[in-house]
Amino acid sequence: MQVAGYLADKKFRRLTFDMMLAWECPAADSQPLLTVDEDATVGLEAFSRIAPAIPIISNVVISKNLFDVLTALSGGRLQYSVYEKYLVGLERAIKKLRTQSDSSLLSELRSDRREKIVELDGTVTTQPVLQHVGVSTWPGRLILTDHALYFEPLKVVSYDKAVRYDLAEELKQVIKPELTGPWGTRLFDKAVSYKSISLSEPVVMEFPELKGHSRRDYWLAIIQEVYFVHRFIRKFKIVGIGQEEALLKAVFGILRLQAVQDMNSVGPVRSESLLLFNLCDQLPGGDTILETLAKMSASKEFDRINSPRLKSGLYSTSALAIASNLGFGFGSSDHNSLSLIVGEIAVGGMTPLEKAVNESRSSYEKVVMAQQTVDGVKVEGIDTNLAVMKELLSPLVQLSMYILSLAYWDEPLKSMVFCAFFTYTIFRGWFVYAFALLPMLLAFFMVLTLWLSQGRPVVEVKVIAPPPMNAMEQLLAVQNAISQAEECIQYGNIVLLKLRALLLSISPQATVKCAILLLVMAVVLAFIPIKYMIFLSFLEAFTRYSPPRRASTERWERRLREWWFSIPAAPVALEREDDDKKRK
Structure with missing residues (x-):
């Protein structure tokens, strides 16, 4: 790989493609295909094992995405004509990079x-x-x-x-x-x-x-x-040749993207899917891939300094060596006499980087499948979405309505049993176990459901769709929703302003009553054990609407509302920003 300008060599292009064919068909009886069958194509595994050996062509992280782009119109098999066109585009992108970088454009700003x-x-x-x-x-x-x-x-x-x-x-x-x-x-x-x-x-x-x-x-x-490659360099404190090689990985990714965009024989391209650091920012487990790259960079720097073999000038494929052979230098050091072991591909085995990438791809496939189910259940229209949400929340709504029925003593016998059971549990100090019992019951229900649903179709949520709404009705529904949201925000602001009024003693009588109540609460919290506090709070909450206490509860609630309405809101002054200041 020490020959400059090899991407322009047709023999080199054919050799790398034949290596992919040989990887895919290693048997002796398949060897003639390499020389006579010009229509032979290669698959993903062969491309992913051979192409990343030359960093300018591909790398382990983006090889699958690059292969998918190059084979989008050929049924998932890479043709030599498409592969050659891609390498020609790479050669043009490299020449453009070399010409622009050698020009006087921004020379003073770029020189440092x-x-x-x-x-x-x-x-x-x-x-x-x-x-x-x-x-x-x-x-x-x-x-x-x-x-x-x-x-x-x-x-x-x-x-x-x-x-x-x-x-x-x-x-x-x-x-x-x-x-x-x-x-x-x-x-x-x-x-x-x-x-x-x-x-x-x-x-x-x-x-x-x-x-x-x-x-x-x-x-x-x-x-x-x-930006991402420099963030990667800062995060893992990469210095020296490792830093320059990381920058070159990002530059190579951009050159590959330019080459693909110049081709007319490929489908639509998601730019970020062909850029290593962009992709790692999005992939599940992308941080693990970056950590592996950083460890490889650190180990290569250590080997460069301490290994006698590398000190003696033995060469191996690296991004910096590739850059030198392609005709443009990189970084501030002279690397003509020494190159690094990239280590992205291991013959007869898998490198840590390949393992991290495979794990990330497996997780990504699960994410994609999950996202497909999410896209499949999305419905249009506010009314339809509200109907779906109402159906999904119906079990919780029914449970809350039942608890409210017990709290309001609609059926006194059930309320009495419920209240007696929980007060005894709290008094004995078993409420911690009661809270622990809830996730245990949920886990048991999930395991039981998993066991019973083996081989059965997924139960769909059945929703009665509301009558269709025209555009005007949907706009009115949106307007009503916005009005309700505005009312909620207004009420929240009023609550906050009244609390501010209490703190600033705008209403002295209300402030005195509130201060006395807070002092009583502080004394109770300081001297009464927490178990009895929980016991008394539960007993008060679930007996306030019992027949003996209902009349007094309603009277106290009325007094509390009257007291709250008597508190004035703290004043608010609205100031408009000056237009001239905003323009500046």
Whole structure:
């Protein structure tokens, strides 16, 4: 692998594909297929074992997703014509990276960290990039390096001084999709928002296009990839060659994404699925994959320093060696005389990284299957969703209604038995065991249900669908729901303002009564054991509506309501923000 420019070599492309064929068909009688059958195709396992051996082509984490993209239109089998087209696209992406990075573009800003220009957009007048800061908007050119994002505002015939938005330092950055529109409206889902503690307000980069938002999705993914790789480096304190190789893994992922997007023979592409650090941020167990990568990086750095074999100059495949052979240097050190063992593929076995990826994929498949069931039960319309929720909560509603019936002594005999049983339990100190009994009964019910439902179809929740509503009726239902929510918020604010009035003694008589009540509660809590407190509280709650106490309870509730209504609310002053201040 010490020959430069090998991706452009047709013999190399054919050799790697034939290695995949040989992996898939190792028997002697299948060997002629490698040389005569030009229509031979390879499967996922062969691609996943051979392609990651060359880091620029693939890696262990994204190999399955890359294979799915390359075979989306060929029935899950990789054809040589598609594979060759992908490698040609990779070669073009590498040449573009080399040309941009060797140019004088942002040379003064990039020189300190030897940043490589990964992507550039906004140079074509028909596809500008718009930067929004507050109410101001500027067209310009957007540049992504392996450390930062730069925006150059467009002047009449040139570009103004570039503004840097750092992705490498810890600035609590938040990078997310954003909606934009004229005069501050949120209509078009075609922008990326960047926020950090170094900025007074978020910066929004808009990527206008006539249809869809694929251009924005691509930029969002590659910006996040650079940010995620630096977060990975900081979290695991990766230094030296390991840091440079981590950056190169992210750059290779972006180059692969560019190569795939240049191909017309593949289906739709989810950009984040082909980027290693993006994917690890989303996958179940992605943190385990990153921990494994960090351990591999640390062990390789240790071997580089301490191993006599590596000190003597023995070569093995690494991302840095690949970068050197592809014709562009990386980082601040000279690695021409030494390269690292990547260790993503082990002949005749599985590396820890492969094991972590396989476990994550298994968990991800379970998540996907669960999400399919979630998508299958989603229904449209507020009324229909309320009907489903009502049916699902019906057991709890029935239980609560039964407990309320006991509390209101609708059937005195049952209420008396219930009250006597629980008061005796609390008095003897068994209430802890009673609480422990509830999860035990739930666990027993779940195990019993599992045993009885073996081989039986899943019982569906039957819901009586409400009559269909037209658009106007649905709008009225939404308006009613909003009005009810507003009333609840108003009532909550009134409660808070009345409590504020009690604390600030706006109503002295009410404040005195409340203070006396709090003092009595404090004395009771200080001197009466907790068991008796629970006992008395339960007894008071479940006997207040019993025949002997009902009249006095209703009288005290009335007095309490009258006292509460007599408390004034604390005053509120609404101040409007100045429009000029808001614009600034």
